[in-house]
Amino acid sequence: MVSTHGLTHINLTVRDPDRSLLFYSHVFGVQEYFRDENAIHCKTPGAHDVLTFTRGDEGAGQSAGVIHFGFRLLAPEDIDAAALDVERAGGTILRRGEFSPGYPYLYIADPDGYEVEIWYE
Numbered sequence: 001m002v003s004t005h006g007l008t009h010i011n012l013t014v015r016d017p018d019r020s021l022l023f024y025s026h027v028f029g030v031q032e033y034f035r036d037e038n039a040i041h042c043k044t045p046g047a048h049d050v051l052t053f054t055r056g057d058e059g060a061g062q063s064a065g066v067i068h069f070g071f072r073l074l075a076p077e078d079i080d081a082a083a084l085d086v087e088r089a090g091g092t093i094l095r096r097g098e099f100s101p102g103y104p105y106l107y108i109a110d111p112d113g114y115e116v117e118i119w120y121e
Helices: 017-028 076-088
Strands: 009-014 031-035 039-043 050-055 069-072 092-098 104-109 115-119
Touching (some): 009 017, 076 092, 076 104
Parallel strands (some): 009 050, 069 115
Antiparallel strands (some): 039 050, 092 104
16 A cells, blocks of 8 residues: 555646636635646645646536545534635535535535535534
């Protein structure tokens, strides 16, 4: 077995990296740490995760077998604020509910159409 820190990096093909940066920084607090002419690399708060937005039209918003990726909330009561932030930032609420009492979830689409889960566990 290879020792790792777990899954720590997702690279998304997006139509407009700056638009994606604005969305993910508003909703999830990501912070840019590097960019070049084709990509913006961001860190997520509270973790060592990296989210990269790479410019491209072909495949943008298409998951190609990956159903979604997710962000875990620190507190279940933050789900309503998350839903508001998503809509204010230009995302779409796809569905919401609870896995069981006190364990809410929210599935959204980002501006390119990627499905993202926001949940508490």
